[in-house]
Amino acid sequence: MTSSTNVSCFHEARRVAIFGGTHGNEMSGVTLVNLWIQNGKEIHRKGVETKPFITNPRAVEKCTRYVDTDLNRAFTTENLSAPSGDDLPYEVQRAQQINEIFGPKGSPEAYDVIFDLHNTTSNMGCTLILESSKDHFNLQMMHYIKKAIAPDSCPVLLTEHPLLKYSTSRSVAKHPIGLEVGPQPQGVLRSNIFESMRVVLKHALDFIELFNEGLEFPPCTVDVFRVSEKMDYPRDTNGNIIAMVHPNLQDCDWEPLNPGDPMFQTFDGTTLRYEGAGTVYPTFINEAAYYEKQQAFVTTRRETLAAGAIKKT
Amino acid sequence: REREREREKLLYLIVSLPPQSRVALCGGTHGNEMSGVYLVRELQKLEKVGSATLTTVISNPRAVQMCKRYTDVDLNRCFTDAILSSPVTDATPYEVRRAQELNTLLGPKGSAGAMDLVCDLHNTTANMGLSLISYSAQDWVILHIYRQIQITSAPVRFILLDLPLADAYSQDSLGKHGFSIEVGPQPHGVVRADIFNIMKECFNSGSAFEGGEVDDVYTFVKSIDYPRDPETNQITAAIHPQLQDRDFCLLHPGDPMFLMFSGEIVKYEGVEVLHPYFVNECAYYEKSIAFHLARKMTLTIPPLRVKRD
Numbered sequence: 001m002t003s004s005t006n007v008s009c010f011h012e013a014r015r016v017a018i019f020g021g022t023h024g025n026e027m028s029g030v031t032l033v034n035l036w037i038q039n040g041k042e043i044h045r046k047g048v049e050t051k052p053f054i055t056n057p058r059a060v061e062k063c064t065r066y067v068d069t070d071l072n073r074a075f076t077t078e079n080l081s082a083p084s085g086d087d088l089p090y091e092v093q094r095a096q097q098i099n100e101i102f103g104p105k106g107s108p109e110a111y112d113v114i115f116d117l118h119n120t121t122s123n124m125g126c127t128l129i130l131e132s133s134k135d136h137f138n139l140q141m142m143h144y145i146k147k148a149i150a151p152d153s154c155p156v157l158l159t160e161h162p163l164l165k166y167s168t169s170r171s172v173a174k175h176p177i178g179l180e181v182g183p184q185p186q187g188v189l190r191s192n193i194f195e196s197m198r199v200v201l202k203h204a205l206d207f208i209e210l211f212n213e214g215l216e217f218p219p220c221t222v223d224v225f226r227v228s229e230k231m232d233y234p235r236d237t238n239g240n241i242i243a244m245v246h247p248n249l250q251d252c253d254w255e256p257l258n259p260g261d262p263m264f265q266t267f268d269g270t271t272l273r274y275e276g277a278g279t280v281y282p283t284f285i286n287e288a289a290y291y292e293k294q295q296a297f298v299t300t301r302r303e304t305l306a307a308g309a310i311k312k313t
Numbered sequence: 314r315e316r317e318r319e320r321e322k323l324l325y326l327i328v329s330l331p332p333q334s335r336v337a338l339c340g341g342t343h344g345n346e347m348s349g350v351y352l353v354r355e356l357q358k359l360e361k362v363g364s365a366t367l368t369t370v371i372s373n374p375r376a377v378q379m380c381k382r383y384t385d386v387d388l389n390r391c392f393t394d395a396i397l398s399s400p401v402t403d404a405t406p407y408e409v410r411r412a413q414e415l416n417t418l419l420g421p422k423g424s425a426g427a428m429d430l431v432c433d434l435h436n437t438t439a440n441m442g443l444s445l446i447s448y449s450a451q452d453w454v455i456l457h458i459y460r461q462i463q464i465t466s467a468p469v470r471f472i473l474l475d476l477p478l479a480d481a482y483s484q485d486s487l488g489k490h491g492f493s494i495e496v497g498p499q500p501h502g503v504v505r506a507d508i509f510n511i512m513k514e515c516f517n518s519g520s521a522f523e524g525g526e527v528d529d530v531y532t533f534v535k536s537i538d539y540p541r542d543p544e545t546n547q548i549t550a551a552i553h554p555q556l557q558d559r560d561f562c563l564l565h566p567g568d569p570m571f572l573m574f575s576g577e578i579v580k581y582e583g584v585e586v587l588h589p590y591f592v593n594e595c596a597y598y599e600k601s602i603a604f605h606l607a608r609k610m611t612l613t614i615p616p617l618r619v620k621r622d
Binding site: 034246289 | 380504506554557
């Protein structure tokens, strides 16, 4: 933790990418990025190269989440360093290409910032996803965005976890930011969801412009939800689910779940209750894409992160 | 006065339903519409429903397995007379073959051996509550079933497609009487407990058989597509926030329909005040449909009496 007289200096954020279509059926990002590829005026900021990019064009064309494998899990060290070849799954080939254009991941040549645009069937509102609790640049950006859209809220999900963290397309950049907006069905474009993602991105780019102009951002704190545990549906011996998210929990992302609260409801109406040790804050409740990943929801715990002052070098 | 006399005549017409009716309940006609898939699996434990014999079917098992609407073509458009009688070759899509199999199992369509009642379970991403969809305004059995459905958790409506049987393309047309149940809003690939329970509640029907008026009947008039880019065919607007989720409300000339990505509003320019439904259904983007428009009407149906031998 830095004192108020210590300022962390970062290089100018000169190269910024906006990814859409990492999942081909998450329509807000696909639509926004296609719009900006045609006319980038809205995302233009002084001194910044903002590159809109469709990461999974084949999945977008078929309006499906992925073709062979989930692109947003494909950026592992193993995949990125594997010898390239046509026999690799499409998304692994794509990950290698993206790593070449926007990375290499972990190197000084990598893009400064990547925004990755997603939708969810969960009632998560406009969620910002943070991968590292030590990324003061990102923390300051998220603090700025939250202030800008108040009184509307922008929960921050921290995915820093030894087991649950996954290798995202945005992780190629020095400062990866996920935007997860819902609820929206896959394959559907809702105007309100589309416009709220657009507004959040506008504020994010404004922050970058201000930072690049030399503005110093004083120390701040950011309330976040840190991922804790993955909860699967109850299943039978064949792997079929035998219960649904309980009506009391459905759509209650970010609200407290206490021990004893209803969690699942079997098809014949029996209630199954949460039996954890303490209060948790569930999210990604009933996300369509997570049935196959054995996840009904994920629990989180509230935490306050401190970000030191930052300024351009 | 003429109309009133006609109405009185209809009110005293007796229609009968044979006691040992064969009923088929179908789920998974679209493999990612989850309420029907899970309800059928649950009901497969039961064999008899009242005095009727219940056959339960997962209509498109391959699509269910992949959790997709369909594998080659939309199964629920394959039940026209023409497609059901088309010759099968190596190139025949999976769903066409399956439709012909289902015709053998539940039909043959239009014959004496067909199921008495075929009920097909669906979900929609549109905010349609519980909607019954059928082809005929004269099928008193279906209209009575509609009247019997007493649910407190969602609005219940009846949608009429008004097509001759030969052109009827959906699975429910295989039975002597047939209808689809559409429950929404639910994202495809997701099972929501509240939506599942609405569909389940449907089957705890009442027992009123008097004739009378049937309200909340909507007849399909036409479809409206999204505004599209003439070169790429990509949509250039989303359903306007004032129309989104407002299925069955009134759409007046001048009301907003679409909000362009550029910010302009596209307004409804029809002459007649109509009711939109299937507003922003995911599966209809590829069918060039943003929503359907319907006229609302009230029907009169006669009392229903079960003939006992």
